[in-house]
Amino acid sequence: MNRYLVQKLGFALLTVTALVVVLPILFLIGVIVVRGLGAISWEFLTAMPRNGMKEGGILPAIVGTVLLTLGTALAAIPVGVGGAIYLSEYARDTWLTRAIRLAIINLAGIPSVVYGLFGLGLFVLFLHLGTSIVAGSLTLAIMTLPTIISAAEEALRAVPTEFRTVSASLGGTRWQGIRHIVLPQALPGIITGIILGLLRAAGETAPILFTVAAFYLPRLPRSPLDETMALPYHLYVISTQVPGMPLDVQYGTALVLLVLVLSLNVVATMIRGYFRRRRQW
Amino acid sequence: MESPPAPKIRFEHVTYRYGDKVALRDVSLAIPARAITAVFGPAGGGKSTLLRLINRLNDLIEGVEMSGRVLLDGQDIYASGVDVAALRRRVGMVFALPLPLPGTVRQNVLYGPKLAGVRDPVRLDEILIRSLTQAALWEEVKDRLDDPAVALSGGQQQRLCIARSLALEPEVLLLDEPTSGLDPISTGKVEASLQELKKDYTIVIVPHSVQQAARVADYAAFFLMGELVEHRTGNEIFTTPRDQRTEDYVTGRFG
Numbered sequence: 001m002n003r004y005l006v007q008k009l010g011f012a013l014l015t016v017t018a019l020v021v022v023l024p025i026l027f028l029i030g031v032i033v034v035r036g037l038g039a040i041s042w043e044f045l046t047a048m049p050r051n052g053m054k055e056g057g058i059l060p061a062i063v064g065t066v067l068l069t070l071g072t073a074l075a076a077i078p079v080g081v082g083g084a085i086y087l088s089e090y091a092r093d094t095w096l097t098r099a100i101r102l103a104i105i106n107l108a109g110i111p112s113v114v115y116g117l118f119g120l121g122l123f124v125l126f127l128h129l130g131t132s133i134v135a136g137s138l139t140l141a142i143m144t145l146p147t148i149i150s151a152a153e154e155a156l157r158a159v160p161t162e163f164r165t166v167s168a169s170l171g172g173t174r175w176q177g178i179r180h181i182v183l184p185q186a187l188p189g190i191i192t193g194i195i196l197g198l199l200r201a202a203g204e205t206a207p208i209l210f211t212v213a214a215f216y217l218p219r220l221p222r223s224p225l226d227e228t229m230a231l232p233y234h235l236y237v238i239s240t241q242v243p244g245m246p247l248d249v250q251y252g253t254a255l256v257l258l259v260l261v262l263s264l265n266v267v268a269t270m271i272r273g274y275f276r277r278r279r280q281w
Numbered sequence: 282m283e284s285p286p287a288p289k290i291r292f293e294h295v296t297y298r299y300g301d302k303v304a305l306r307d308v309s310l311a312i313p314a315r316a317i318t319a320v321f322g323p324a325g326g327g328k329s330t331l332l333r334l335i336n337r338l339n340d341l342i343e344g345v346e347m348s349g350r351v352l353l354d355g356q357d358i359y360a361s362g363v364d365v366a367a368l369r370r371r372v373g374m375v376f377a378l379p380l381p382l383p384g385t386v387r388q389n390v391l392y393g394p395k396l397a398g399v400r401d402p403v404r405l406d407e408i409l410i411r412s413l414t415q416a417a418l419w420e421e422v423k424d425r426l427d428d429p430a431v432a433l434s435g436g437q438q439q440r441l442c443i444a445r446s447l448a449l450e451p452e453v454l455l456l457d458e459p460t461s462g463l464d465p466i467s468t469g470k471v472e473a474s475l476q477e478l479k480k481d482y483t484i485v486i487v488p489h490s491v492q493q494a495a496r497v498a499d500y501a502a503f504f505l506m507g508e509l510v511e512h513r514t515g516n517e518i519f520t521t522p523r524d525q526r527t528e529d530y531v532t533g534r535f536g
Contacts, residue, residue, distance in 0.1 A: 092343065162380050169338055170393035171370035171449060180396070185383055 032254050039252025048218040053238055054246060056218075058253055063220055064133075064228035065202055065260065068212065071137025071224070072144055072201045077194055079141070080148030084190070087149070088156035089178055108146035113206035115143040120210040132225040136212025143207055144197035151193020155186040188275035195268035199261055205232040215241075231257040289314035289453060289483040290335055295349035297330055299342070304330040306507040307349070312500075317475060317484045319498035319515065321491060322530065326504035328487045332455045335485065336372040337365050353453070370397060373446030377458040377489075379438035381430035386422050389430045389441055393449040408448050416444035417474040436467025443474065453483045461489040472497050491531055495519045503527045 047057030091097040119139025129135040159182045167177030183190075205213075213233035221228040235253045238245045288311035297305040305327045312318045320328045333339045334351055337358065350357050358368055370393065382389050390409050391399075399405060409426070413419040418440040422433065430441060439459060446454060456475075460468040475484060475497055488494040494501055498515035503524070511518060511527045522528040529535055 162376070162378075163382060165338065165341065166376070166380050166382060167392070168341060169336060169369055169374040169376075170396065170445065171366045172393070172396045173366050176396050180392070181382055 029258065032251055032258055035248065036251030036253075036255030039246075039248040040255065044252055045256070049216070050218070053216060053234075053242060054244070054249065058229075058231070058234060058256065060217060060220055061229040061231045061234040061253070062256060062260075064213075064230040065232070065257070067133055067221065067228065068136050068140060068208065068230055069198055069202045071133055072140040073194070073198055075138055075141035076144045076148055076197065076201075080145050080194070080197070081152050081190060083145070084149045084152030084156060085178060085183075088153045089174070089182065104146045104149055107142075108150070110143075111206075112143060112204050113209075115139055116207040116210050118142070119207060124211055130225060131210070131212055131214075131227050133212055133221060133228055134224045136208045136228075136230075139207045139211045140201040140204065143204070144201045147197035147200065148190075148193050151196065152186070152190040155189025155193065156182060158189065159185045188272045191271050191275075192268055195264055195271075199264055199268075202264065203232055203257065203261055205236050208233055231260070287314055288312055289354065290485070291350075291352040291355075292331070292334075293350040293352065295334065295347065295351060297327070297334065297339075298346040300344050303507050305334075308507075308509045309349075310502060310509055310512055312483065312485060314483045315479060315481065316499040317479050317486060317497050318500040318502065319486050319488050319494040320502050320504060321488055321494045322504035322510075323535070325506070327507040328504055329457055331504070332374070332457050332485060332487060335453065335455055336369045336374055338369075338374065340365065370449045371451050372453040372455060373449060373451035374455040375439070375442050375446055375457065375459045377461045379435055379442050379462065381433075381438050381441060384430060385427045386430050386433070386441060387426045389445050390448050392445065397449065412444040412448040413441075415447050415474070415478060416440045417470055417477075418444055434467075436463050436470065439463055439467065440471060440474065443471070447478075451482065453485065454478065456484065456486040458487050458489040460493065468493075491519075491533070495531075503530065505530075 044057045045062065046059055048059060050056035087097065087100065091100075116139065119135060119142070123129045123135035123138050124131055127135075129138075163181045163185070164174075164177050167181050168174070172180070201207075208230055212227060213230050214227040215237055217227060217229050231253065235250070235257060238253065239250050290312040292308050292310040295305055295308045296303065308327075308331070310331075320331055322328060330339065334347075335353070335358075339345060347359070351359060353368070353371070357363075382392055384392075387409060390412050391405055394405065394408050399408070410419060413422060418437060421437060422428075422441075425432070430438065433441060439462070443454075443456075443459070460471050463471065472493070475486070478484060479499070486497065488497065495515065498518075500513070501515045501518045502512040503510045503518065503522075503526075505526055511522060511524045513523075518527060519531055522531055
């Protein structure tokens with residue numbers, strides 16, 4: 001066979017595989033947008049659900065997901081970034097740090113429902129936090145930690161060693177070098193990791209199933225120790241647990257969740273781009 | 282031979298190992314104050330190691346072993362309780378490649394003083410102008426102080442790095458092949474500024490060639506495979522070396 005023909009066939013095949021990756025995503029987004037857009041209205045976004053969730057809005061679920069994501073950020077960012085700084089800047093290569101790294105890799109591979117059960121055991125029952133926003137956020141935070149730590153550590157390691165040496169040679173302590181040079185340079189990568197982790201947290205159902213999510217609670221949470229509705233769980237409930245649910249409400253809820261998550265993604269990309277342009281090395 | 286000025290830095294029987302590799306072998310050396318001492322020799326002779334022992338930059342490396350003492354003004358800088366950050370403010374360093382920190386020209390020069398706690402804007406401006414002037418860079422950058430440091434040419438960047446060290450008013454300036462990445466004109470400017478600086482500072486330089494050593498050195502120390510072979514005034518070592526190995530090296534028979 002002609003070798004140019006082989007090359008053309010090869011290219012065609014690779015193009016098809018690339019399309020195979022993209023098409024399902026486009027199809028999925030397309031269907032949700034087309035079928036869900038009809039349900040979106042001011043009332044849908046700002047009202048309490050009524051009539052067994054078949055009417056009214058999904059405000060408590062939106063607020064719940066936003067609160068859970070914020071709570072997750074509050075708990076996961078300090079611990080995750082702190083851990084990454086320790087691993088990248090301070091830890092020597094000992095059996096302990098190797099064990100920590102191994103643990104992080106394994107944490108990333110644990111199914112989310114296991115996190116949910118773990119959160120139920122530790123936060124809800126043992127620490128008596130009850131099914132609450134705090135318990136749910138902490139559970140999601142633990143699930144998010146591996147993503148944040150790995151991304152942040154990688155971003156910190158990507159900062160040239162020379163900057164640390166120069167900072168030290170100018171009378172800077174190790175922490176001063178990290179604080180003034182290394183962290184600012186690693187920030188875009190760290191922020192990207194944080195947002196990727198939070199994206200996952202915002203969309204998860206299993207970890208919040210036993211720790212925070214309310215089946216039907218047509219009011220806003222009053223305290224961090226309150227239960228709340230949340231978009232992913234709400235979507236699960238109205239899709240499988242409530243007979244006679246109008247389809248457009250289901251697709252509308254999916255659309256809201258999708259937009260929320262995708263807009264977080266866009267914010268991440270913008271922040272990364274902004275810092276990249278400002279980077280000077 | 283005129284009597285050398287009082288030593289600023291003194292190495293006493295220093296042996297230094299990276300794991301199994303001996304970088305310095307029983308080195309004793311007195312480096313005079315307010316003069317340029319060139320530490321030269323073929324690669325792998327321990328020159329950079331020697332330099333980095335004076336500001337304890339080798340502390341950042343793991344798996345090293347040291348014996349002997351390094352004294353600055355008679356004080357053992359490896360004694361327990363020595364404030365390493367304070368030591369590094371007294372002993373500035375310029376690296377082989379210009380390594381500007383992220384940020385502007387101004388931020389680069391004032392990085393050290395700000396970390397050391399200088400806040401007064403008037404004082405900071407004084408430091409900025411003085412350091413850049415001493416490094417023979419002020420005229421070229423006085424209108425570009427808030428430009429990114431990486432926008433300067435390579436030669437300007439290296440003088441910026443010198444200015445950055447001088448901003449801390451150190452007593453000693455260590456230069457590790459500071460002109461290896463520079464063109465001849467920039468090299469000339471750096472060497473000229475060193476001649477000015479030696480009036481106030483003790484300068485230890487690893488030159489990037491024997492020619493440069495001969496041009497700038499008041500005193501020169503020849504290192505070969507971790508051993509100090511010969512240490513005399515620049516004039517003597519380059520015109521009438523005593524050791525055969527030094528002679529072979531400075532006349533270009535090896536290296």
